Amino acid sequence: MRRPVSVFAGLVPYNRLSMTGMSSLRSLAVVSVLLSVSMLIAPLPVDAQETPARSPRATFEDAVHVKVINVQVFVRDRDGNPVTGLTSDDFVLLEEKRPVPITNFYEVHERVKVGAVAGLVPGEPEVHIIDRPGLARRNYIVPEDERLNLIVYVDHHNIRPQNRNRFFRYVREFLRQHVTRDDRVMLLTYNRSVKVEREFTSDPQLIANALYDLEKHTGGRTMWDSDRADLIRDIGEEDRDYFFVQGRVRIYSQQIYNDMQFTLDGLKDSVISLAGLPGRKAFLYVSDGLPMRAGADMWEALDQRGRSVDSIEYDSNFYLDSLQYDSSRRFTDLVDTANANEVSFYTVDASGPMGINSRDASMQGMAFSSNIDSVARDNMHSSVMYMAEETGGQYIVNTNNFRDGLNRIALDFASYYSLGFQPGHAGTGRRYRIKVELTKEAQERLGLKRDRFVRHRLSYRDKSVDTEMTEGTLAALKLGYEKNDLEISLVKADEIRREERGLYTVHVDVQVPIGEMTLVPVGTEGEHLLRARIWVQALASNGDISPPQVEPFELTIPAEDLQRAMESYYTYTLPLIMKEGDQRLTVAVRDEVAGETSFVTRTLRVGV
Template sequence: MRKKPGMKNNLFSLAAVLLLPASLSAAAPPAPPSFGETVEVNVVNVDVYVTDRNGQRITGLKKGDFEVLEDGKAVGLSNFVEITPAGKPAAQEPSPAAPPAPEAPAPIASPPAAPDPQRQLSLVVFVDNLHIRPQNRTRVVEQIRKFLAQSVRPGDRVMLATYDNNLHVRRPFTGDPAEVDATLREIERLPAYGQQEDSGRREAYRTMREIYSLRKCAAEIVTPVQGYAEQTRADALRTVGALTVTINSLSGVPGHKALLFVSDGISITPGEELFQALGELCGGSPATGIVTKDDSIRPGGKHADDVEDAAGPKYFPEQAALDAQKYSVAKRFENLAAHASANRVTFYTLQASGLQGTSAASVEGDVNERLLQSSFVQQIQTTNLKGSLTALAVDTGGRAMLDVNNFLPELARMQEDFESYYSLGYTPAHNGDGKDHRIEVKLKKPGLRVRYRQTYRDKPALEKMADRTLAALFHGFEENPLEIQIEIGDPAPAEDGQYAVPVRLRIPLFKLAILNQQDTYQGRLRLLVATRDENGGASPVRQVEVPLNIPRKEVLSALGQYYLYTLTLKMRPGAQHVAVAVRDEVAATTSYLTRPVQVGAVAASR
């Protein structure tokens, strides 16, 4: 029974006081016994891109042409759709013929259907200002602007972000091409720091040569190389962290998700090219790092005159390759790609340096730096920069755009992925086991190539709910099937310079599943809440369970009213955002809402 106008709505009211700082998590009370819950069907969707050996798109394949394996075991396909460039499913395999229906009058034209949220494109353009040189960024951003101006379709959403030692969302998701273009022009004017890595490499090399000039290959000659490798590795890990945060925020966003990562490249083994130069300087072979002298060698490969001299121990060139591997971040990029795949985010990586290489920017023609220009040292540097970009793209089913200066054809191929692919779905034997699973897609037709995400995480319902809460918090994606109303009360000063902010929820009882349990009608809600500040810092997602118990004699009047619930959050002054999820645990239906909050002096002056 729906609430009548003017009916009192304060019959059932409960205040939940969560006076917690944003960095803490509220412990949930023990869950009551489960009863009559709806079971959600778990379907794993895999987007598959098929081309021939020449990279040409292959269309018209059927469900029977594909074989999907999970963790090495074949699974049956429950869903199969071919998405065409027109943005609509292609004609499906015919069903058994039915008797012809009598001819009907022509239907009245209806307005265009809203985009299917499960097939909408959410594209993040992520410019890595920490690892890009200004001139490279200018060239590539101009091409990205041209591409997006022509390719953004109705219903598509584009978000623009940069990493400049901090993650900045320069433009939240928008479908307005003019807003996208204006923000990209702003990004072109921001500082870029890729040249600082070049300066750091040259400085480390010069210090290494100075030590060498004082005493050939003294043990401390490796110190500046180690310092450079440590700093470069730290920069790489911070960038990986920013990408991880971005993927976390996308995890609950519905539809087709892609991240275009724009960078000159991040070395997958930071400093390896300097370790190679050091090995060559101290007598190692360019290809192997093995000493090339033909005098006597002590056990372990150490030369008799190189172990130490009167001034102290020396550095052995054969150690350089082993020392370089201590700084490898390959596993971190592997984990990042797996995390993206688990959250159905595809990486497209674009190396902004293109064909111009890195040596010209790195060496500046100094005769004492010719070793840095050697082909083998440059090959190591180039391979490392490409390695991270390739790993992210390949492992998530995307594309790496390398070794080109005209990126428009490569971006057009990315657009083909957005418009033409096969969506395969299957129901796994497990449901929400919280584990990562390996996916393999095979084609029964020879000579074709496939790309797809290679892993996924079977998330429990609570983890999916937390993901969706973050999507509401960061990107404003709301969904409200429970028709909940949310109101932010006036902040009140609290201890430690913080404010207590009441968040009031009005939940219509007629929208909830409430079951007959002897003398009472019972239901169960789960509430999740998260906050973020104006700098993008977010609290953990906190949760609380709320049992509903309505006496049998009051149930008819109660169903026409609202259940009132108040969360009181402890927040710092400034512009904040709050996201709340309310889940009916019996019906497995969830609402997600988000609201801005101004905490502190500005709010008090209104």
């Protein structure tokens, strides 16, 4: 027997397989070395745990997994209004420049699914449709894969407090008017590290109220402005040694570049944490812009000084040195990560049209051209525009009219098309470029002959089943997401105090109804095979997260026991070593035949 190991060292329970009832049931299960498995099947004692009788599911000769890549597509007219009433025949979908058939299609208009859904994939669940005339609303439960998840991310380190607080007024209005209780909203902040201010909630007013507390924070861009003003003053003083000011520009650029790496790390980590979360994911990023190339405007100022004042010492090749402070590859990596995890960036530069000014009345020395401020603004805007354009989102830059910009974003939440296709590959882990166009006939009919009227994410990553399940388990653990198609349940059976102070062995029963699993007929005697895998991961009260553990299992059920097995369930007993206090545990189960999954999270109170 393997001794249980602390969840913080890997969540490894000991090996135990026991069976009660129906001794004639022969198990061909692979005995788990990580997860203990016990099976309870009729005939059972009076106090046995049974589920209500249910009809067996249809069985399949082999596991057939149909993978569909879904792409949100936004079609807008010349005034920015949604173009409605299109069908799948009006679109061309390309993967790596090659057309692929559209197998799934529906339209959402004013948050209501309207028109016809293709439903071309066999076994696709029935969807209740609301007819277009009048868009009369009915009782409609938004499926998890269609629910809006909005992440409001406030970058304290890269914003001026007055700009941030001014923009918050519009955000609160936006949340009240355009975010519903069918949506989930989370509030994150960044100030050299990411902080979860409010976890996902269906009450947008909680997020709106939390913004008041954030108005008290200082903004890191204020210090940046001070350093920039000092540097531009030194560059403009003609009696300053040219190589001295060049060294200062290098130091300034390096500091900003270093800060940018931490900023991009925070953004990327936040996007990765959303990987396993189903549904639409909109990431509202609020800052005063981000420099694509650190110190680009100061290198422009230095170039102007070299040409006009220090022509003898000036070497135009020095300008190439600024390329080492370029973060464009990091931004490309960020948008690739966002597209891989189906996250769309909606970026806001809260500084408005007059966010940068290189001179004031107190400055002496040479007069710089306005090109320096243009370089600075373009440098700040290009990054956040790129983030939005590549991921199918929108940006708000160079304006004080934040209300209109947020209203345009709200249109994306309410009206869009969903196009799905089946790739000719599975689980390669590769990134694939995609493009959606209107057919020539649709363009002529609508008078929209440019791609700029059609918007969507520009790539996706073909993830393996293992990757998707691992990401889903972590999302359920950290974000509170739950999906339970297999109707599994978690029950804390008991806990035993260990000799080590503050540690307990906790037995958790994972109950899986056999009738919810899809069984494969095998052999010649009517036997049926159950094939599944289970993932387990835990989050301690101090924030420590155990590595995920996964184990496959199989079980063969004789024909004479099949009906009674369908009316019962498996119990997997997990013996876990946990610290005293509240611990969060997520268990995921995947039916390997049908591909259906469950992600269930429970908080366990240990030792109290």
